[in-house]
Amino acid sequence: MTDLHRLSVRELTEGLAQAKFSSRELTEHYLKRIEKVDAQVKSYVTVTAKQALAQADAADELRRAGTAGVLTGVPIAHKDIFCTQGIRTSAGSKMLDNFISPYDATVVAKGKAAGLVTLGKVNMDEFAMGSTSESSYYGATKNPWALDHVPGGSSGGSAAVVAADLAPFATGTDTGGSIRQPASFCGLTGLKPTYGRVSRYGMIAYASSLDQGGPMARSAEDCAYLMNVMAGHDAKDSTSVEKDVDDYVANLNGTSVKGLRIGIPKQYFNVAGLAADVKARVEESLKKLEEMGAILVEIDLNMTEAYVPTYYLIAPAEASSNLSRYDGVRYGYRCEDPKDIMDLYKRSRSEGFGPEVQRRILIGTYALSAGYYDAYYVKAQKVRRLIQQDFLKAFESVDVIAAPAAPTTAYKIGANLSPVEMYLGDIYTIAVNLAGLPAISAPVGFDQDNLPVGLQLIGNYWSESQLLSVVHQYQQATDWHTKRAAIAEENA
Template sequence: MTDLHRLSIRELAEGLKTAQFSSRELTQHYLNRIAKIDSHVHSFVTISPELALAEADAADGLLKSGMAGLMTGIPLAHKDIFCTKGIKTTAGSKMLDNFISPYDATVVAKGKEAGLVTLGKVNMDEFAMGSTSESSYYETTRNPWALDHVPGGSSGGSAAAVAADLAPIATGTDTGGSIRQPASFCGLTGLKPTYGRVSRFGMIAYASSLDQGGPIARSAEDCAYLMNVIAGHDAKDSTSVNKEADDYVANLNGTSVKGLRIGIPKQYFNVAGLDADVKARVEESLKKLEEMGAILVEIDLNMTEAYVPTYYLIAPAEASSNLSRFDGVRYGYRCENPVDLMDLYKRSRSEGFGPEVQRRILIGTYALSAGYYDAYYVKAQKVRRLIQQDFLKAFESVDVIAAPSAPTTAYKIGASLDPVEMYLGDIYTIAVNLAGLPAINAPVGFDKDNLPVGLQLIGNYWSESQLLSVVHQYQQATDWHSKRAAIAEENA
């Protein structure tokens, strides 16, 4: 029973079904690991042992009665951006440090319906704004592969928890790479679904036209199991698409790699700042896919230089609008002894928001202000359409597009990245959100410092099954996804 954390979701489900262990034993195993290991990693903001064990006992009842579903009794961690009834939901911010949601996000509710057990809430960049998890109000989460490095962001806590084997799966959100980049930095598989595939109801908004929830796990197979739970239409979310979700687990071998046309954008492999080790590992993974029968096709994505400026106008503009609700009046942080309403607004927001969030609110408010709206925001939306068309043209000749997930491996904690440098690190991920496309990260090796490198595959709309299937077959032929950081090998 000491190695339950080394089992895949399929193996855990089989073990629960055949009573090799109970959900309570499995949940307690993970709670023990969190108690022993998370003081080094700092992935959790809130641990909920009483709730977890109560949910595990309920799952055991269903398992005994034969009423259990495929995922009943399996623990998971939720990114602290999903509202959870009765548990603190902070979005990594002082602004929400005292907020206990009165309802569950749809993703959380679907997890409960499926019998999943909530271990707790994991850390993130404040309001999902950042690529390192260092902008969190709470302790900086550390990368299990190297504790003096960041796990990526904004879903850094989700990636760190899975990479340290403190949870078998975790939910994340991706507004500009926040599932794929931390998955890359922590040697995991992470899927950003098509916009509208997973409900945003109860997910605290950063940029509403870009945000999308998805799974972070060790393998494509594990991601598919969680996608089967969280994907699907939700009437509570006006941007949720009324299109039946696939059976992602059943489709894991549904796409043949033989004959698959993989687009290689030449602009992506000539980006200044692309680390030589990252480039080499990604090219080796593409060579492997070619050996498996894929066809590599060089393509042009001519709008590459427009990605960063377009994203960093649209996302902050939407953030400035979404975050205006945090005003110190209804809920969340409120300054002490305000002298009048204006003082209440000013001090509650300046004391409650961290510097990165304040920076993006100011950029967004400027872009939306009279006299600048047409020059900046409207123009960025027009360029966004051109970026989308650039991808759609490419998909006329290829099935998927390959790229690094990030130009480098994980940064050191406290690395003196100025904001623009940090934003440029999102070059390979943000266009996918601007276009609303699905994309997946797969671990493909390590750099000279033994830090993980990720390959990103981008698909056409609604091609999550195809992406999971291609990565699943790659993972049958390689073992990068099964490599573990030293800290994950500790028994509890």
Template sequence: MAKLSAKPVAGSIAGAAVQLATGDITAVALVEGIYSRYEEVDDEVKGYLQINKEKALVAAAESDARRAAGNTLSAYDGVPIAIKDNISVDGETCGCASKLLEGYTATYDATVVQKLKAQGFIPMGRTNMDEFAMGSSTENSAYQQTRNPANTDHVPGGSSGGSAAVVAAGEAIAALGSDTGGSIRQPAGFCGVVGLKPTYGRVSRFGLVAFASSLDQIGPVTHTVEDAAILLDMIAGKDQLDSTSIPDVECNLAASLKGADVKGMKVGLPKEFFEIDVLNDEVKAKVEAVRDQLEAAGAELVEVSLPNLEYAVSVYYVIATAEASSNLSRFDGIRYGARVEKTKDVKDIYYLTREAGFGDEVKRRIILGTYVLSSGYYDAYYLRAQKARTLIRQDFEAAFEQCDVILGPIAPAPAFKLGEISDPLQMYLSDIYTISVNLAGNCAISVPAGETESGLPVGVQFIGDSLQEEKILKAAQFVEQQQAQQGD
């Protein structure tokens, strides 16, 4: 094993902004710094599928020229950012870590990328992921196995495992990921960085390759809570190209964090979270320690209940696979990606291209999703799951009448070893703490809360009601401050 966790050049987005402003660093030096760390560790971490140094250097030189001329696009002009391989950047590959999309080049910028570029951020590198974002360990990538920088014998989590790993290893100042059932929060927790899943609809999904459209959301993976707020401020907002994006919402989260505390904050503790029999003792102890610190700082603890939590995994794996089977029907070898040639007719192209291009987990989910939508089973599975989804949403609504944020674990246990979980159902069950948030459409954040005896990071999760990112960020910032004090 190796431990490769590190702070990146300039430490954080906020740190880079300060150093750029004072002239202590240039955008070119930031890109060089990220690249040299990449060269140093990525053979082992394998977090990036691709990194284009030359292109980033050109953008950085342009940024430095703007700054010299006093025309910066924002305080963050010149900060490089890593992008998950399912988010489109014009002219770059966007393969979702799948053989099926081998050779595909995005022809436009995702709305989030367009917004980041408009502020001067430099997209630099495609991060590894579970194929089409289906998985909890990044072991389903068709290309390479990303390792956890905190201990390279362990998985980084998934599906945004590449994003979390490159941030944790100091090979990126920050990254974008996507979260359909925990795919930002769980890898952030496993790798010891911050990961935020915004409220459904807060961030445009345009340019994100769809997995389960009613659950997918793009969000930041960062070194600090403040950086998560900064990035969310940048990427949030109504987009005409995503009809599910929420109109008329202000986003000034980074400013709201300054000097914030948790006094008077009502912190909900769902009793069901702590009754799950696979909950690891060390993880539980970290959550309890955070709970006690919150109480000592003047937060009010409230017991709440999420009675339908036990159904969440079932509901999720019906709805998410149903949507996936529909979304992934577009990968047919006709319009993009790899095609199996020498077929006798067009139907053969579909069959053979999909067989050759998709990995096992994707096939499994397409089959499951097709089944739950098929005639005769629709009512028993898909419709029933949608009704159960309503109950899960109502559980959260009731809970948030009693509290401001909900505190809980991210996953039942810290990062497991590579290859340790091979049974798909067992892998699904490890998503129990994250998926109900996507089903309800709420926001949630994962923040580091220490390490296990053996040195694996443990994150805790704060869940907020729809559009209550400010509250979860404040709670997370408090945990970050407590950790920093303990480290001193």
């Protein structure tokens, strides 16, 4: 009973089904680990111990009654961007530090319906804007592999909580790489689904045409279990697509790696900032897939240089619109003793938002302003279409496209990268969001400092099953996903 946190999600479901342990015992085990370890990692913003134990007891009742689902009683952590009824939902911001959501996001509600036990809400970059989780109002989350390094962002808390064995899996969101990059930095598997596959209802908006929720876990198999819960049409989300949902667990061996055509964009492997260790590990993983029967095909993605400028016009523009609702009037932070309505607006927003959020709001407002709307925002949307067409042309000759998940391994906390340096770190992930495609990051080794490296596989629309299947088979032939950070080993 001392090593329950080492079990995979499948092993947890089997243990619960066979009554080897109860959900209460499992939940208490994780809560004790959180109490013991999280002071070092700082992944949780809110731990919901009382509610978790109540949910665990209810799950055990369902087990005894014979009416439990597959995942009934398995614990989960939610990124603090998903609204949770009766629990603070902060989005990592002072602006929402006092916000207790009156309803559950669809992803949370689906988790409850599946019998998942919510351990708490985890840290993130403020309003999901950032790549390090340092912009959070609650301070920086640490990378379990090296506590003086960042876990990535914006879903850094979701990555750290799994890498430190403080939850078996976690929800994340991905607007420009915010699931895949932290998964890479923390040695995990993270899936960004096709836009419209997972409901955005109750997920606090950053950039509505780019945001997408997805699972983060140790393995593709673990992610598949959570995708079975998260995916599906939701009438409450107008961007949710009414399309049949696969059984992602049942399909884990559904795609044969033998004969799989993997596109290798030559532009991606000649990027100036690509670290030698990252390039080497990714190439080694592709060689392994080739040994397993995959066919590597060199392809051209000619729009690569347009990714960063296009994304950093569209995303801030949508952010400036979405975040205009935080005005100090209806909910969230309100400044003290405003002189008049303008003072209320100005001070509530300048005191409630951190510098990175303010920067993006200003950029977005500028891009949407009357004199520049056509020159910047409209042009960026046209280029976005060209980026999408670039990918669709590539998929005419290949099944998936391979790339690093990030050009480097995790940065040091306090590295003080300039905004442009940080934005350039998203070079391999943001185009997937611009095109609305699915993509997955999986661990494929370490750099010379023992920091994890991630391989990214990009699929065509609705190919989540294929991506999970390919990574699952790779993980059956390798053991990178089983490696654990020292902090997880020391506190076993």
